[in-house]
Amino acid sequence: MKVVIVGGVAGGASCAARLRRLDEQAQIVMVERGPYVSYANCGLPYHVSGVIEQESALLVASPQLFRTNFNIDVRTGCEAIAISRADKTVALRDVATGDVVHEPYDKLVLAPGAASVRPRLPGVDLPGIFEVRTVPDARAIRAWLNRETGALAGMYSYSGTQFVKPERRAVVIGGGFIGLEMAENLAHAGLDVTLLEMQDQVLAPLDPEMARLVEEHLERHGVRLVLADGVAAFRAVAGESLEVDTISGRTFPADIAILALGVRPDTTLARAAGLAVGPRGGIKVDDSMHTSDPHILAVGDAVEVADYVTGEASLVALAGPANRQGRIAADVIAGRPSRFRGSQGTSIIGLFGAAAAWTGVSEKTLQRRGDTDYEKIYLFPNSRAGYYPGAKMLGMKVLFPRSDGRLLGVQAFGEDGPAVDKRISTLAMALQMGATVYDLEEAELCYAPQFGSAKDPVNFAGMVAADVLRGDMPLTHWGVEDGAFLLDVRQPVELTVEHVQGAVNIPLGELRQRLGELPRDRDIHVICRSAQRAYYATRILIQNGFRARNISGGMLSRALSTG
Structure with a gap:
């Protein structure tokens, strides 16, 4: 059996190595149009800043390793340009010489990945404008930043008795993974960074209020955010510098600009061969990764997969799913009955020591689908025991159906990055296993004060959500007060920092003695800082015959919802 694999990196390289382990007799050919067959493109922004010092560290496996250890015919600088399904051949062009050979196959695996979005804008091809997709891209950016002649090294202004080198300026276009990671790493490299994003939030998979946490953190670390405004044009100015014009008419100076506008599935080869393409624009595959041709399979960023929660077709440009x-x-x-169960989009991004992470569906997705059988909770637990040094608050949003409490999606942000990773990874596995919020209540997790609390944030999320479903904590949210009586149970000193117009303040410790001040003919919505004291107050009120609801997340969630 002869298998030709088009593309390396995550999906193609994993397929080649796995197939050799399963079938020693198969003839395996892997072609890659670039110079590297398997590299860590997720590490490219960190190589730009020097966090990853050596370029060689990004090279996961060399062609020689595949040849020696796996007996795989690896051809770099080799581009697949056409498929003849009738003849079961693929045309391969040598990038350097232009020579074309027609390689026969029994099975063909397409792993072309996704191409960076590069809009046709005025000036987009000017020097100093880069993408971040390949190792050569990172090399070019480092060379631009480190060059010893030209604008960045040669322009000085006189200040008193010394010449002062001007601060270097970067404009990053795009607020997704690569855009934010490049903004962070360029800031680490000493540049003044502006980030432009067409949408009104960064990190589109997050719900807007959770994205606010990320945006505030970026701004605290010196990244200038320009949201709801896209790039319109680039212009060259004196001394190899640029100006970036936006749709709204603003202009931002830059010594370097990074295009990080996302990626599109590379379906050129598949479309030309007449293979089916799905509704999201990716190669259509079944759960065995077969395309519409039974002799051709496809994997990685170029394919559409089923969303694990909703079943909808989705595009998931992540290394983990591509490897699987x-x-x-x-x-x-190799003849094994293996199936891909779909992807829940579990992701994490680190930013200046903090992390944002998520798994499953967002509330935006549920609303777009018209789903109404869901509830959400906000909670703000500590990353570790509150008495242990270094405890940081985590902001979490949990989505679940009112009908059965099955976990639908979770989003989190916190300045203790590893703590965010631990909780979302745990909750991602729970979601994959079909767990409910009741299961989260009972989850037995590691505990020591430097790592968490005896009631871990995962447990805490389950307990709060289960209280809602059992009716122990009737819930409401900001923006749906509907004429309710607002009761603030914080201490008066807290109201000097922030307060809600029209709310009546009765501190929790005085509530039992002052029940006569509250109406029995109106809903009472209870407020505190994070909703914990409001929960205690809600229990007191309900058991004394009042109609009370806790505003989820308290003042902390209000700050997010109001921007």
Whole structure:
């Protein structure tokens, strides 16, 4: 059996190595149009800033390793340009010479990845404008930043008795993973950074109020955010510098600009071969990674997969799913009944020591689908025991159906990055296993004060959500007061910092003695800082015959919802 794999990196390289482990006799050819067959593109922003010092550290596996250890015919600088499904051949062009050969196959695996979005804008091809997709891209950015002649090194102004080198300026266009990571790493490299994003939030998978936490953190670390405004044009100015014009008419000076506008599935080869393309624009595959041609499989960023929660077709440009898909394709080719169960989009991004992470669906997705059988809670637990040094607050949003409490999605942000990673990874596995919020209540997790609390944030999320579903904590949210009586149970001193217009303040410790001041013919919505004291107050009120609801997340969630 001869298998040709088009593309390396995550999906293609994983498929090739797995297939060799399963079938020693198969003839395996892996082609890659670039110079590297397997590299860590997720590490590119960190190489730009020097956090990852050596370029070689990004090279996961060399062609020689694949040849020696796996007996795989690896051809770099080799581009697949056409597929003849009738003849079961793929045309391969040598990038350097232009020579074309027609390689026969029994099975063909497409792993072309996704191409960076590069809009046709005035000036987009000027020097100093870069993408961040490949190792050569990172090399070019480092060379631009480190060059010893030209504008950045040669322009000085006189200040008193010394010449002062001007601060270097970067404009990053795009507020997704690569955009934010490049903003962070350029800031670490000493540049003044402006980030432009067309949407009104960064990190589109997050709900807007959770994205606010990320935006505030970026701004605290010196990144200038320009939201709801896209790039319109680039212009060259004196001394190799640039000006970036926006749709709204603003102009931002830059010594370097980074295009990080996302990626599109590379379906050129598949479309030309007549393979089916799905509604999201990716190659259509079944759960065994077969395309519409039974002899051709596809994996990685170029394919559409089922959303694990909703079942909808989705595009997931993540290394983890691509690796699993590559393994599954190899299993299927080797005759094993392997299936891809779909992706829940579990992701994390680190920013200046903090992290934002998520798994499952967002509230935006549920609203777009017209789903109404869901509830959400906000909670703000500590990353570790509150008495242990270094405890930081985590902001979490949990989504679940009112009907059965099954976990639908979770989002989190915190300045203690590893603590965010731990909780979302735990909750991602719970979601994958079909767990409910009741299961989270009972989850037995590691505990020591430097790592968490005896009641871990995962447990805490389950307890709060289960209280809602059991009716122990009737819940409401900001913006749905509907004429309710607002009761603030914080201490008076807290109201000097922030307060809600029209709310009546009765501190929790005085509530039992002052019940006569509250109406029995109106809903009472209870407020505190994070909703914990409001929960205690709600229990007191309900058991004394009042109609009370806790405003989820308290003043902390109000700050998010109001921007």
